[in-house]
Every structure is written in C-alpha cells, then in structure tokens.
Amino acid sequence: MTRQFLADPFGVPVAPAAEVAPPRVRGTKLGINVVQQIVNDIVRGVLNPGSTLPPEADLCDQFGVSRTVIRESVKVVQEKGLVRIEHGRGTQVTDPRQWNLLDDVVLTAIIAHDANLSFLDELVATRTALEADMAATAAVSRAGEEKLRISAALELMRSKINNVAEFAAADAHFHDMVMAASSNRLGRAIVNSIHDKARGSMRYHGEYNEAVMRRTLDEHQAVHDAIMAKNAEAAAAAMRAHITGSWSRRRPVPETDAPAAATRRQATR
Amino acid sequence: MTRQFLADPFGVPVAPAAEVAPPRVRGTKLGINVVQQIVNDIVRGVLNPGSTLPPEADLCDQFGVSRTVIRESVKVVQEKGLVRIEHGRGTQVTDPRQWNLLDDVVLTAIIAHDANLSFLDELVATRTALEADMAATAAVSRAGEEKLRISAALELMRSKINNVAEFAAADAHFHDMVMAASSNRLGRAIVNSIHDKARGSMRYHGEYNEAVMRRTLDEHQAVHDAIMAKNAEAAAAAMRAHITGSWSRRRPVPETDAPAAATRRQATR
DNA sequence: GCAGTGACATATGACATCGTACCTGTGACG
DNA sequence: CGTCACAGGTACGATGTCATATGTCACTGC
Numbered sequence: 001m002t003r004q005f006l007a008d009p010f011g012v013p014v015a016p017a018a019e020v021a022p023p024r025v026r027g028t029k030l031g032i033n034v035v036q037q038i039v040n041d042i043v044r045g046v047l048n049p050g051s052t053l054p055p056e057a058d059l060c061d062q063f064g065v066s067r068t069v070i071r072e073s074v075k076v077v078q079e080k081g082l083v084r085i086e087h088g089r090g091t092q093v094t095d096p097r098q099w100n101l102l103d104d105v106v107l108t109a110i111i112a113h114d115a116n117l118s119f120l121d122e123l124v125a126t127r128t129a130l131e132a133d134m135a136a137t138a139a140v141s142r143a144g145e146e147k148l149r150i151s152a153a154l155e156l157m158r159s160k161i162n163n164v165a166e167f168a169a170a171d172a173h174f175h176d177m178v179m180a181a182s183s184n185r186l187g188r189a190i191v192n193s194i195h196d197k198a199r200g201s202m203r204y205h206g207e208y209n210e211a212v213m214r215r216t217l218d219e220h221q222a223v224h225d226a227i228m229a230k231n232a233e234a235a236a237a238a239m240r241a242h243i244t245g246s247w248s249r250r251r252p253v254p255e256t257d258a259p260a261a262a263t264r265r266q267a268t269r
Numbered sequence: 270m271t272r273q274f275l276a277d278p279f280g281v282p283v284a285p286a287a288e289v290a291p292p293r294v295r296g297t298k299l300g301i302n303v304v305q306q307i308v309n310d311i312v313r314g315v316l317n318p319g320s321t322l323p324p325e326a327d328l329c330d331q332f333g334v335s336r337t338v339i340r341e342s343v344k345v346v347q348e349k350g351l352v353r354i355e356h357g358r359g360t361q362v363t364d365p366r367q368w369n370l371l372d373d374v375v376l377t378a379i380i381a382h383d384a385n386l387s388f389l390d391e392l393v394a395t396r397t398a399l400e401a402d403m404a405a406t407a408a409v410s411r412a413g414e415e416k417l418r419i420s421a422a423l424e425l426m427r428s429k430i431n432n433v434a435e436f437a438a439a440d441a442h443f444h445d446m447v448m449a450a451s452s453n454r455l456g457r458a459i460v461n462s463i464h465d466k467a468r469g470s471m472r473y474h475g476e477y478n479e480a481v482m483r484r485t486l487d488e489h490q491a492v493h494d495a496i497m498a499k500n501a502e503a504a505a506a507a508m509r510a511h512i513t514g515s516w517s518r519r520r521p522v523p524e525t526d527a528p529a530a531a532t533r534r535q536a537t538r
Numbered sequence: 539g540c541a542g543t544g545a546c547a548t549a550t551g552a553c554a555t556c557g558t559a560c561c562t563g564t565g566a567c568g
Numbered sequence: 569c570g571t572c573a574c575a576g577g578t579a580c581g582a583t584g585t586c587a588t589a590t591g592t593c594a595c596t597g598c
Contacts, residue, residue, distance in 0.1 A: 069582090076348055079348045122453045125456065129398050189368070189370050
C-alpha cells in the first residue's frame with residue numbers, strides 16, 4: 001500500500017528526512033511504534049477507560065500499516081491489560097486496576113506521565129518493602145556461597161569509586177546479590193523489573209558525585225555487616241534506611257501532603 | 270481477566286499422531302491453546318533456555334493452525350518474556366530470570382509444575398512483605414474514609430461466617446481494603462495478581478471449616494485494631510503473623526530444609 | 539401491541555499467498 | 569588468505585478472502 005517511500009530504487013542512499021509520518025528506521029519493527037502510541041494514548045488519558053478503540057480498518061489507515069500489524073499490536077496491548085478485545089463488538093479500554101503495572105512499556109509511560117511523582121513514590125515504597133524483607137531473609141539464610149558474593153560485590157563497588165558508570169552498575173549488582181541470597185526469585189524479579197525505571201527517572205538531581213557515592217558505600221556496608229552478623233532486623237532496617245534515604249535525597253521536589261508511602265516510615269522500625 | 274483452563278498435559282510422551290483433535294469449541298480462540306501449550310512446554314522444561322523453537326511453518330503444522338495464529342501466539346509468549354524472537358534467526362527460549370512471573374498463564378504453569386512448593390513459599394513471602402508494609406502505611410494514613418471501609422469489610426466477614434464462598438470473598442475484600450488504604454497502587458496490583466493463585470493452590474488441604482474461619486476472623490480483627498490505633502508496627506506484625514500463620518497451617522507438606530523464606534521470620538519483628 | 543425472527547451492517551477471527559528484510563554459511567574469486 | 573556474492577532458511581509485512589460473533593432494525597405473526 002504505502003511502502004514506496006522506503007522502496008529505494010537506487011540502493012544505497014540513506015532515507016532523507018523528508019518522511020514525516022513513517023520514520024521506518026532499518027531494524028525497527030512496525031508493531032513497536034503502534035503499541036507504544038496506543039499505550040501512551042491510554043495512559044495519558046486520551047483514550048478513557050470504557051471507550052472503544054477505532055476498528056482495525058481505521059487503525060490501519062491511521063498508522064499507515066496493514067491489518068496484520070494492527071491485529072498483532074492490539075493483541076499485545078491486550079496482553080498488557082490495557083484493552084479487552086471482544087469478537088464482533090470492538091476493543092475497549094479497561095479499568096486502570098487491571099493494567100499490568102510491571103510491564104516495561106506501561107511502566108515507562110506511567111512514569112513519564114506521573115506529574116506529582118506519586119507513582120514513583122509508590123514504586124520506591126514497594127521496592128523498599130521487598131528488598132528490606134529479602135535482606136532480612138538473606139541474613140538468616142544458610143547459603144554461605146551467596147553471602148560471599150555479597151562481600152565481593154561490596155568490594156567491587158569500593159574499587160569503582162572513581163568511575164561513575166561502573167559504580168552504578170556495581171551498586172545494582174550489590175542489591176541483586178542480596179536478593180539472590182534470599183532465594184526469593186519472585187521478589188527479585190519484581191524488584192529488578194522496576195529498579196531501572198526508578199533510577200533512570202530520578203532526574204539526577206543530586207549528581208552522582210563522590211560524596212553521594214561514599215554515602216552509598218557506607219550504607220551498603222551497614223547492610224552487609226548486618227547480614228554477615230545474621231541480624232535480620234538490623235539488615236532490614238539498614239536496607240530500608242538506605243533505599244528511602246537515597247530516594248528522599250534525590251527526589252526532585254519535596255513531598256507535598258499526598259499520602260506518599262515512601263519516606264515517612266523510615267523511623268517506625 | 271482471561272479465563273484460562275489449565276490444559277491437562279498428556280504426561281511426558283511426545284504428541285502421538287492423534288493430535289488432530291480440533292474440538293474447536295464455539296467461542297474459544299485458537300491462539301490461547303497455542304500460547305498455553307508453548308508456555309507449558311517451556312516451564313516444564315521440554316524446551317530448555319537457549320534452545321530455539323521450531324520455525325513458524327513447523328508450528329503451523331504441529332498445531333494445525335495458520336501462520337497468522339502462530340505469529341500472534343509466539344508474539345504473546347514473547348510478551349511474557351519466555352522467548353525472544355529474532356528476525357532471520359529464529360525464536361529462542363530465554364533465561365528464566367527474564368520470565369514475567371506475574372503473568373497469569375506463566376504463574377499458573379509454574380505453580381502447577383512446582384513440585385516441592387518452593388515457588389509457593391516465595392510467593393507467600395513476597396505477599397507477606399508487601400501486605401505487612403501496606404498495613405503499616407495504612408495505619409498512619411490520614412485517609413479516614415478508606416479506614417471506614419476496612420471496618421465495614423471486617424463486619425461483612427463476620428456476617429458471612431455461615432457461607433464459605435462468601436466468607437472467602439469477604440476475606441479477600443478485607444485484604445484489598447487494607448491495601449487500598451495504603452494508597453500504594455503498585456503493591457496492591459502485585460498482590461492481587463498473585464493472591465488468587467496462592468489461595469487456589471492451598472485448597473486441597475485444611476478445609477475451610479468454622480474453626481479456620483473464626484481464627485481468620487480473629488487475626489483480621491487484630492490487624493484492624495492495630496490500624497485503627499494508628500500503630501504501624503503492630504499492624505505490620507499482625508498482618509505478617511496472619512499471612513505466614515495461615516500459610517503454615519495450610520501448607521500441604523512440612524517444609525524441608527530448603528531455604529524457604531515464608532515461614533521462618535514470623536517472630537523476628 | 540408486542541415478542542420473535544431474520545436480514546443486514548460492522549466488528550474481530552482465521553486462512554492462504556505473495557513479496558521483503560535479515561542472518562548465516564559456503565564457495566568462487568582476486 | 570581474505571573478501572565478496574549468493575543461496576537457503578528464517579521472521580516481517582501486505583493483501584485478499586472467507587468465517588464468525590454481535591448489535592440494530594424492519595418485518596412478521598400472534
């Protein structure tokens with residue numbers, strides 16, 4: 001149908017920037033754009049829950065792709081819980097409570113649209129609860145080999161204090177090793193799927209300078225020591241203080257009065 | 270949600286020639302069978318991580334459906350994180366750490382294949398950590414209306430003590446209201462997506478008799494009272510004791526010595 | 539007047555066929 | 569020995585056709 005713009009009659013030349021509607025970069029699949037746009041329209045509220053999406057034919061016209069791509073894309077969006085396809089009736093946007101909030105595309109769209117950071121606060125609160133619990137479990141775990149990896153991860157961080165990028169990677173690795181020591185694959189998977197988003201979205205308010213890295217290192221040391229001492233309560237408290245403290249120091253604007261759960265309970269345990 | 274019937278796996282042997290069984294029930298879509306079977310084959314280990322799925326043409330022949338259905342189904346499986354489709358190279362089974370463990374189909378398949386209940390233990394541990402934390406947050410929340418709903422939910426449970434099915438529904442509703450009072454939509458969504466699976470799987474043991482219901486009621490009352498008293502620590506402890514205790518009483522076989530995280534830490538806080 | 543029925547429009551479900559793009563191995567060629 | 573062209577296998581995408589589910593509405597029969 002409308003594929004001529006990429007049918008390159010003379011071979012080599014790169015696509016000129018003339019094409020406005022279809023970027024169509026080499027290597028990208030058409031469905032990804034369709035899925036992202038539909039997800040964004042739903043999350044941003046352009047398409048309200050209960051309303052119906054345009055029929056497949058209209059979407060084909062709107063996105064300039066074939067019905068094959070539209071069908072697969074809408075099915076993917078359904079898999080994310082954002083719409084419900086009904087044979088003969090159309091496709092309806094579902095209630096937000098049914099959305100798969102851990103899905104990468106959905107999570108990214110929600111965070112990007114999260115004006116007052118309330119969702120990021122919930123995300124940090126969830127991560128705090130899980131990691132604190134897993135740190136406590138790791139402290140009383142009998143898996144000695146896993147604990148050695150925690151110590152190794154801490155040493156790795158210390159050695160990367162001069163390289164911001166590698167330090168950040170070692171930071172994440174330390175957290176992952178703690179979770180691995182707890183043998184809770186489910187909790188580990190959940191945290192890992194939301195970890196990057198939380199970090200990448202906190203605007204690097206307080207840049208990763210040496211003071212921040214040293215503080216991070218100290219807090220990790222506290223977690224490490226509590227785990228090695230087999231002190232579950234101390235491990236949980238240290239991990240909780242580390243995550244909530246780190247978040248409150250980086251959070252762009254101070255909390256308003258919304259019932260954000262992340263930063264308030266640091267002292268209650 | 271999607272009503273999924275757990276396809277009874279025909280044991281281990283390879284599909285005999287009699288696979289040409291297209292019951293083709295009115296109203297069922299072809300894709301869900303394909304998705305379920307592929308997911309089951311991966312979770313059960315018939316398809317190992319790193320191995321490649323048969324090409325689309327072969328899958329068409331194997332399942333007796335068109336390439337359209339195969340393409341959509343494999344794409345759905347990819348969305349669940351179980352495979353990675355690569356243009357020109359084929360479809361490979363991914364590492365289990367990348368699986369979306371909260372997906373309905375995946376979760377059901379994993380639990381069905383969870384011989385020593387280790388995954389259910391992790392599931393309960395995760396749920397415990399999240400719900401205990403949310404109960405604590407609810408205790409210090411200023412949302413008065415939400416707290417009234419918790420009290421109402423408790424009364425509803427009390428009134429349904431003579432109806433097992435309705436009591437179970439009221440039970441779940443009470444938990445949901447506590448989570449709602451914490452304003453943590455993410456945590457609530459995570460717990461709700463794993464709640465049914467945990468409950469449904471612990472059924473064959475410890476029938477829901479009146480003694481169990483009364484004990485559940487008492488434990489819920491303790492959670493309720495702690496929240497109303499704005500005592501975060503007590504609320505978390507009560508919720509933790511309730512969930513882990515309920516699980517340990519229902520768990521079919523006693524824990525071995527595997528590092529299961531669910532039942533050990535009841536007393537550490 | 540009203541319930542049942544059937545035609546019709548509209549929507550998604552499924553199939554078959556064709557061409558394109560991508561990756562990899564292989565062998566000819568310089 | 570290295571490089572390039574080509575073939576084979578794979579997934580990607582378009583198109584056309586038919587099947588099936590659903591809602592609407594006029595028509596029919598009581």
